[in-house]
Amino acid sequence: MTNAKVYYLHEGLPRQAPGSDDSTWGALRRLGPIPADAVVLDVGCGPGRSALALALCLKARVTAIDIHQPCLDELSAASMLLGVSKLVTPRKRSMANMKLKPGTFDLIWAEGSAYFLGIRRSLETWLPLLNDDGHIAFTELCWCVRSSGLAHFAHLIWPTWTVDILSPGRLAFLCRPGGSRAWRRPKGDAGLAARG
């Protein structure tokens, strides 16, 4: 499987990873209060359902990053239809090097995209972009059963895939404290992700 084939499979889908508006809003509620003038980053936004949900729910400015221009075009069109085009800014950038100012964001959101970098590298790369009270929330691929056969099968389908897929337990450990999928950076502990 190549990226072109994956884009072909996904083309036209409003969401390109597991999730729903309800699950986006549910995760948002679990984060607790987000400032009224929050600045939000949606990484690997695809056609942007989560970016739109965040803009609509928080009335926040959302920068939505993806490398695939057709997805960003879909997001632009949808944000105009929903009347949030002033809030949502699609940008064609790689999540590995977003060229964004450190300490800027109240919230970094990533649904079904962190595994393109690997969760460790994602957290290390994105963490400096958060302000002191900021949050990162993401969904992630996990192995729910241990099987070298499955890993081998995955490698056959996608031979260029090099990123580690963790077990839920390992992922929760990496994202401590709290062990939840929504992860809060403790003040003064910028090395947490790197140590996981």
Ligand SMILES: C[S@@+](CC[C@H](N)C(=O)[O-])C[C@H]1O[C@@H](n2cnc3c(N)ncnc32)[C@H](O)[C@@H]1O
């Ligand atoms: C599985 S899709 C999920 C899209 C969206 N978050 C959703 O839930 O519908 C993963 C997205 O990550 C994007 N992506 C992959 N590698 C990327 C990179 N290096 N930088 C930015 N985006 C990337 C892809 O273009 C794709 O739109």
